[in-house]
Amino acid sequence: MKAAAFDYAVPKSIAEATALLGSNGAATAAIAGGQSLLPMLNLRVALPDLVVDLGRLEELKEIAATRTNIRVGALTTHAAIEDGKLPEAFGGLMQKVASKISYRAVRNHGTIGGSVALADPAADWPGCLLALGAQ
Template identity: 65%
Template sequence: MKPAPFDYVRPSHLGEATEILVKGQGSAIPISGGQSLMPMLSLRVASAETLVDISRLFELKTVEETSTGISYGAATTHAAIEDGKLPDPSRGLMHKVASGISYRAVRNFGTMGGSLALADPAADWPACLMALGALVTIVGPDGNRTVTVPELIEGPYTTILAPGEVITSIEVPRLPAEARWGYSKFARKSGAFANSLSVAVIGGGNKARVVIAGSSTSSSLLTDTASLLDRTPDATEDDLKTAIRDDLTKVDPNGDDYQHRSHAAIVLRAVQQARLP
């Protein structure tokens, strides 16, 4: 369980980091919290010729209030959200999600940006931030771009990030006071990645968003379920189950029966929690 040899550089600003990453063309990879990358390097399922330490870059640590929400630097840790020390536009959802990620020692160092960039299908932040309609800002050699989470994540462990591009911030829109959320997660052991994870955000004048994620299913929006909730906020449980089933057939066509039942139960729980008065 030792990583293969690599070089290490610690650039002093973001421009220098992107320059090194561009030059490395994929053999140079950024590390910040390292809480997923380190075990992957140790297990040798990931490799790098050069690790570019971006954990001290001030450009990734700014947290600011914008006119529509809160912009978190990509290096914001799960623990910082868990502890409620930062402004929360999500009315408690992000706190709930953060406190259920892995273990405290991991939450102290693991970052929101890292979770998005790795795009583990069972990870918490992609699902949560997708449900909240967050915008992700990426800085690269050709300038900035801002994308939604579904645009960023193409599939398990696959994003649109090109060599040299780094996620710098995540802007989370403020949930209206009347909006409600639900969150449900099933993992065989506390702290483990989820078999099924669902976040539902409904009401408050926004269109409903329902997300499923899990060990074999990248975070996906369940559009039938969401539009049912928009049309009929008090839809019956049977109608919800039908919509959820239809959605799961579309987003997880290869999922087996067990996986679909687990997903369906967890989505239903999240939606019902969000519908509680």
């Protein structure tokens, strides 16, 4: 099946993305890796009027560490975590979780933010992040 028609926007800043995402309520969807949204669009489970592509917002890919915390950008891919791109302060737990998500092609595109935003009870990240005390 093919996705229903929708408008597509590529914001140049987080402020623009926020405005676009708030402009149309529930009829707007955010996309980055697309591992969850694209199948939902094709099956017409999701029928947004507007899809906002966050994939070019580099600041959402940032990983930063201090002595007391690690900040992982929403667009950080599962593969980046699996490959050790973030400081591992949890005995390798995040790398282990990332390595068990589907297969490498999915990990190359799927994002931690997309997984958390989808809130699928079968997803790996929400439980892991809850156990680690993520905010």
